[in-house]
Amino acid sequence: MGEAVKKGVRELSPLDIYMLLPRTNCGKCGEKNCMAFATKVVNREVPVELCTPLSEEEKYRDAYARLREILAPAVKEIVIGVGEKAVKVGGKLIMYRHEFTYYNPTPIAIDVTDEMSENELIERVKRIEGFTYNYIGRTLRLDMVAVRSTSNDPLKFRSAIEKVAKITNLPLILCTFNPDVMKSALEAVYERRPLIYAANKDNWRQMADLALMYNCPLAVFSQGDLNLLSSLVKTLLEYGVEDLLLDPGTFPEEGLSETLINFTMIRRNACKGNDRLMGFPLIGVPMTVWLREDAPKEVLQWREAYLAAMLIARYADLLIMHSLDGWVLLPNVILRFNIYTDPRKPVSVEPGLRIFGNPDENSPVMFTTNYALTYFTVESDIKSANIDCYLIVVDTGGLSVESSVAGRILTAQTVADAIKKSGIEEKVKHRYLIIPGLAARLSGEIEELTGWRVLVGPRDSSGIPAFLKEKWPPRGA
Numbered sequence: 001m002g003e004a005v006k007k008g009v010r011e012l013s014p015l016d017i018y019m020l021l022p023r024t025n026c027g028k029c030g031e032k033n034c035m036a037f038a039t040k041v042v043n044r045e046v047p048v049e050l051c052t053p054l055s056e057e058e059k060y061r062d063a064y065a066r067l068r069e070i071l072a073p074a075v076k077e078i079v080i081g082v083g084e085k086a087v088k089v090g091g092k093l094i095m096y097r098h099e100f101t102y103y104n105p106t107p108i109a110i111d112v113t114d115e116m117s118e119n120e121l122i123e124r125v126k127r128i129e130g131f132t133y134n135y136i137g138r139t140l141r142l143d144m145v146a147v148r149s150t151s152n153d154p155l156k157f158r159s160a161i162e163k164v165a166k167i168t169n170l171p172l173i174l175c176t177f178n179p180d181v182m183k184s185a186l187e188a189v190y191e192r193r194p195l196i197y198a199a200n201k202d203n204w205r206q207m208a209d210l211a212l213m214y215n216c217p218l219a220v221f222s223q224g225d226l227n228l229l230s231s232l233v234k235t236l237l238e239y240g241v242e243d244l245l246l247d248p249g250t251f252p253e254e255g256l257s258e259t260l261i262n263f264t265m266i267r268r269n270a271c272k273g274n275d276r277l278m279g280f281p282l283i284g285v286p287m288t289v290w291l292r293e294d295a296p297k298e299v300l301q302w303r304e305a306y307l308a309a310m311l312i313a314r315y316a317d318l319l320i321m322h323s324l325d326g327w328v329l330l331p332n333v334i335l336r337f338n339i340y341t342d343p344r345k346p347v348s349v350e351p352g353l354r355i356f357g358n359p360d361e362n363s364p365v366m367f368t369t370n371y372a373l374t375y376f377t378v379e380s381d382i383k384s385a386n387i388d389c390y391l392i393v394v395d396t397g398g399l400s401v402e403s404s405v406a407g408r409i410l411t412a413q414t415v416a417d418a419i420k421k422s423g424i425e426e427k428v429k430h431r432y433l434i435i436p437g438l439a440a441r442l443s444g445e446i447e448e449l450t451g452w453r454v455l456v457g458p459r460d461s462s463g464i465p466a467f468l469k470e471k472w473p474p475r476g477a
């Protein structure tokens with residue numbers, strides 16, 4: 001290959017970064033010294049640009065360029081769209097999530113076509129925008145609209161694009177292989193920085209000209225032929241187009257394994273083989289299942305749902321889908337959320353006192369941990385039963401009740417500290433604490449340390465309403 005093999009993200013040490021910094025310990029980056037900054041840079045907690053002497057002073061130009069090169073992700077990060085709703089795709093540092101962290105969750109685009117009536121277009125785009133799901137405190141959404149030219153008519157396509165652009169700020173994907181049709185649409189919306197989908201072996205030059213003229217990212221399509229894909233990328237890079245995305249083809253049913261093998265090989269070559277030509281975001285198109293019109297709708301939806309899930313797990317950086325039904329999309333936005341959370345940091349909520357309904361001085365007091373999944377499950381069970389109560393959220397560093405008890409993070413002492421800090425002793429006149437069933441073994445120590453009487457609650461928060469009905473107020477209270 002002739003190029004020095006770049007160190008992987010796990011092999012880079014703070015010293016590798018430190019040696020290229022100015023090493024003056026001036027503190028302009030907000031850190032006490034250059035080594036502290038280098039450690040944060042290597043963990044991707046801060047961008048290297050925060051060292052302003054490095055990024056601004058001429059004498060450090062070469063060192064800055066070298067640092068940018070060694071910190072560049074294996075898969076280039078590309079921005080589609082503008083403003084708040086713009087999406088970043090790619091930017092992957094590693095192949096496997098457990099190696100570090102995946103950045104830039106796979107955006108999901110839903111298609112519309114230029115042969116839909118105005119009402120259909122508006123209704124569908126509104127449904128795309130309106131799809132939201134609250135999951136452990138985060139709002140999960142769809143991200144983009146893919147406008148397909150099924151008419152192959154430049155005026156129709158432009159008109160559809162204009163209507164869509166008027167009613168949504170979501171980033172757009174313009175889908176046609178016809179450069180004349182693409183040009184007509186781009187003239188109308190190039191300022192929105194849409195993704196041009198797509199260049200292939202027949203149209204690459206015209207599509208490249210459009211990408212350069214309008215400064216928009218370009219998708220490169222080669223159906224199942226990775227050598228052709230690589231050669232197209234090389235040609236386009238030499239032609240001057242730098243923001244590329246790769247679509248190696250998505251084949252449903254019997255083509256499923258070929259699809260996953262191709263995606264895996266491309267990502268492996270980018271992350272492990274230092275193959276610059278494969279270091280671009282991958283586009284998966286689960287909506288290809290709809291090309292088979294002979295199967296019932298539900299079967300096609302089911303196929304689209306599992307194909308999308310497989311592609312989220314296997315390296316797709318952007319998906320184009322068709323179905324708008326919740327049961328197809330919901331598992332995928334949740335899967336995406338879970339894959340793209342940092343495995344080094346449990347998803348947590350702020351510790352402290354939560355008040356539900358209108359509790360008074362006789363209302364129940366419970367506690368749980370600040371693991372987000374636990375907290376939102378408890379919250380949902382309390383709210384759906386309209387219970388007036390206090391809930392103390394104990395800081396366990398985002399661990400669940402069972403894990404934090406086993407790891408001695410949730411102890412009688414942490415519960416005692418949380419009670420004191422919460423101010424609950426001024427809010428109720430009783431001293432009864434309902435603890436999660438999974439923390440039952442702490443009950444004796446909690447009683448000793450806090451002076452509160454412990455009632456061991458259910459192991460699962462869904463049992464809270466029945467538990468309270470039977471046990472609250474406690475006898476003798």
Ligand code: SF4
Nearest residue numbers: 025026027029034051
């Ligand atoms: S701004 Fe740069 S030179 Fe100054 S302390 Fe930070 S890393 Fe070191």
